[in-house]
Amino acid sequence: MTHTAHQAGPATKPPYAGTRPPRLHQIPAFTDYIAQHWGSEPIPVDLPEGTAPAAAAHRRRLSAALPGRTIVAAAGTAPIRNDDCAYGFRADSDFVWLTGVQVEGAVVVMTPVSGGHETTVYLPPPFRPGEDGFFGNAMHGELWVGASPGLTEWSRALDVAVRDVAELDTSAGLSSTNGPVLATAVVPETLRRSHSMEVSAELGRALAQLRMIKDDWEIAQLRHAVDASVGGFAAVAGEIPRAIDEGLGERWLQGTFDRHARTHGNGPGYSTIVGSGPNAPVLHWTRCDGPIRPDGALLLDMGVEARSLYTADVTRTLPASGTFSPAQRQVHDLVEKSHRIAMSHVRPGVNYLDFHFAAMEVLAEGLHDWGLLPVSVDEALSPAGQQHRRYIVCGVGHHLGLDVHDCSKAEWEDYMGADLQPGVVMTVEPGLYFHTNDLSVPPELRGIGVRLEDDLLVTDTGAEVLSEALPIDAAGIEQWTRRHMPSA
Ligand code: GLY
Ligand code: MN
Ligand code: MN
DSSP: OOGGGGBOOOOSSOTTTTSOOOBGGGOHHHHHHHTSSOOOOOOOOOOOTTHHHHHHHHHHHHHHHSTTOOEEEEOOOOOEEETTEEOOOOOOHHHHHHHOOOOTTOEEEEEEETTEEEEEEEEOOOBOTTSHHHHHOTTTBHHHHOOOOOHHHHHHHHTSEEEEGGGGGGOGGGOOSSSSEEEOTTSOHHHHHHTTEEEOHHHHHHHHHHHTSOOHHHHHHHHHHHHHHHHHHHHHHHTHHHHHHTTOHHHHHHHHHHHHHHHHSSEESSOOEEEEGGGTTOTTOOOOOSOOOTTSEEEEEEOEEOTTSOBOOEEEEEETTSSOOHHHHHHHHHHHHHHHHHHHTOSTTSBTTHHHHHHHHHHHHHHHHTTOOSSOHHHHHSTTOOGGGGGOOSOSEEEOSSSSSTTTTSOGGGTTTSBOOTTOEEEEOOEEEEOTTOTTSOGGGTTEEEEOBEEEEEOSSSEEETTTTSOOSHHHHHHHHHHHSTTO
8 A cells, every 4th residue: 555545536537537636635625524533542652661760760871971961862764665665663772772762753852951951852743633644644644554642641651841853943952052962873964964963972982881781670671582582492493393394494483483572572683593504604694594404403593672672682503303413512512611611701890801712712722622723722812813713703792782782882992891890781602603615624514503692691799691591501402492392
């Protein structure tokens, strides 16, 4: 259906044959009639419990970090796919962190006042009966996209001032007396130009620093996302026999997880990876269009994004048959060893990169023992060597939160160069990836890819593995797989 549907339909003998018929909104008889006889119930705002106070606390932290500065962030808009059909909208994470709002086109302005900032959220109001947009705007008209809460309901739910986004251009709050207005990159360019706002590295850095330390509400959201993801792994394992027997392949397992993620959260937190056999070593195998090899290792990298938009990011490599081959097990055991040692370096006060170096050392030693390194372990581990990275060109972890690679634009010294602190949530995800055409490894290792990825919360005394409901040892994974795949 397209928005041209709101042109008048042809009469039996159109009086305007050969000429353009009037648009519906140009026909008073129609606009008068469609404006009448609609019931109206207020639509409540549906936010995950605790969203508004959590967002208010986030704003207080940002306010304290940037006193006296005017701050503007925006939700963004979905790219158009064709005509009035857009790609799925997903609000910008900085905006969601500050407001909890997931409304396309929304903007938040934080104006400095004595003692902090005053917040106004600007929203595109729904087009209600009586407005042309009600039937004529395919993106925001209630007849097209459904009814949604009005500004009053939003204001009550968020406990902040909420205004029509159309008022933003003339908003007094956008003038700044204390340096330029600081904007996130998502703030529309037209608005930035008309108010001399700058996409602010200072604001970006402050947001990244603050978002790296999760509060209790965020941790609860991440726990929920991880628990839902564990459920998704079980759902996928249960479908392995069918995906093999009926030839449904990786697509079926991808669809199984994504449906689970949509049902138990907002959706997948990133493009689901289902790589069977020779596809398992392909790091970003999001094509997911191959068969499930009955004897292959099956790499599943899948995360549920909660309704609050916090996401999990978990990987397990399962034996599709229920039992690893000796070569698969050999690779898995080395990755497990690397994973355990890396995770033991995740605790407060330890430099962020320690877990990375610990993981790499174990992998390099193992690869050397297998005769796969052309140099000594020390040479490989030296900054000028890195030959072991042939089998793992990716990193082995990252911060996790509203984005799967959370705070990825943070300065090096705030992220890689910083010490871990309580409240950090991060992944640890070593792996080994032997491609089918990698002639540097013996044939039995070719086409094996293994990754173990867990989500860890740094606590006051150490770390908690949020995803520990899934086993990490090969025997435990075999048992778990068989339990969820009854016909194996
Ligand atoms: N799934 C993306 C990652 O593991 O970083
Ligand atoms: Mn990851
Ligand atoms: Mn992952």
